[in-house]
Amino acid sequence: MNSLERLAELLREQGGLVADLLAPAGTPPRTEDGPAQLAAAGPRVEGRREEYELLIEAIYEGYLLHYGKARLVHASEADLGLLAGDRLYAIGLSRLVHIGDVAAVAELADVITLTALAQGDGQHELAQTMWTAGARAVGWGASDDYAHAKRLAFAGEPSALEAMRASACS
Numbered sequence: 001m002n003s004l005e006r007l008a009e010l011l012r013e014q015g016g017l018v019a020d021l022l023a024p025a026g027t028p029p030r031t032e033d034g035p036a037q038l039a040a041a042g043p044r045v046e047g048r049r050e051e052y053e054l055l056i057e058a059i060y061e062g063y064l065l066h067y068g069k070a071r072l073v074h075a076s077e078a079d080l081g082l083l084a085g086d087r088l089y090a091i092g093l094s095r096l097v098h099i100g101d102v103a104a105v106a107e108l109a110d111v112i113t114l115t116a117l118a119q120g121d122g123q124h125e126l127a128q129t130m131w132t133a134g135a136r137a138v139g140w141g142a143s144d145d146y147a148h149a150k151r152l153a154f155a156g157e158p159s160a161l162e163a164m165r166a167s168a169c170s
Helices: 003-014 035-040 049-067 078-099 102-120 124-140 144-155 160-169
Strands: none
Touching (some): 003 035, 003 049, 003 078, 035 124, 049 078, 049 102, 049 124, 078 102, 102 124, 102 144, 124 144, 124 160, 144 160
16 A cells, blocks of 8 residues: 555544545555655654655645645645645644654744745745655755755845755755
């Protein structure tokens, strides 16, 4: 079972609004490797790869509900999508807090904030690059290059995209 299928199963078990917005059981979700798989491949999460993959999948699905096309949750109204996205952010972050990985909580909080700023400015490529760099920071640890790229992004500097791209590879 892949991480999106595990997330759908978790959401069905929890019930409520988000479970009501899922495709019917047995409908295979769109799958592709993304931030969750990148983070789960890193040495920082060894021994807990499946848990990290699941929680980042939840946070990323929440992000997609806010700014893109979600893979699991299908909201007919924008407001429902935002509420469901917020719930998915909370599910993922609370699981991360339960693990006790304060550094990863901080990194993903920055990713959520910075991608919201980038999306608000119409910088969709920067937002996606931030997800890649943030996932790498969760899995491998944050580099000085990544910290610098985040400072540039918070300041709205035009060089943030190139710096974030470079940090995603280091």
